[in-house]
Amino acid sequence: MELFFCNHNVRSWGRKWKWMLDVLQHSPKLQHLTIHQEIENGIYEDIWHYPQNIPTCISSQLRTCLFKGCKGMKSELQFAEYVMQNSKVLSTMTIHSACSIDLTAKHRMLKKLAESPRRCKLIFD
Structure with a gap:
């Protein structure tokens, strides 16, 4: 699955992450996720809160995740x-x-992500 986000009229990225988790909840067999972002400077960022329920695809199906356009915002890293x-x-x-x-x-x-506990290979560009 590929998701494209553009923030030209978005002020709350917290709502974006919530929407994305809703999509993932309805994609239980998803194995490959690509997120493309176009983020302008000066955008207000909400803190993203970890959901209580983990989507099935994340816990047991997702094999690869590609995140393009990452600017290092706290919610992206979270x-x-x-x-x-x-x-x-x-x-x-x-x-x-x-x-x-x-x-x-x-x-x-890179330092923040490398410190995070994980079971996968982390590739950073």
């Missing part, structure tokens, strides 16, 4: 950590950072 920590069969989490972020931000993002 979602990536959530997937890595709750998936039993995830083999690869790939993060492609947005080309607009600087090397310091990329380093912080």
Whole structure:
């Protein structure tokens, strides 16, 4: 499954993550997830709260997750950590950072994700 997000009129990314989890709840056999993001600077970011129920696809089916356009926002990292920590069969989490972020931000993002407990291979670009 590929999901495309554009924030031209979005002020709350917390609602985006909630919607995405709702989609995943209705995709129990999903094995490959790709998230594309186009995020402008200066967007208000809500803190994403971990859901109480883990979608079946994340816990027992998801094998690969590709996150494109990641800017290192807290909710992005929380979602990536959530997937890595709750998936039993995830083999690869790939993060492609947005080309607009600087090397310091990329380093912080990589460090944060590398510290997260996981059972999968983490690829960072």
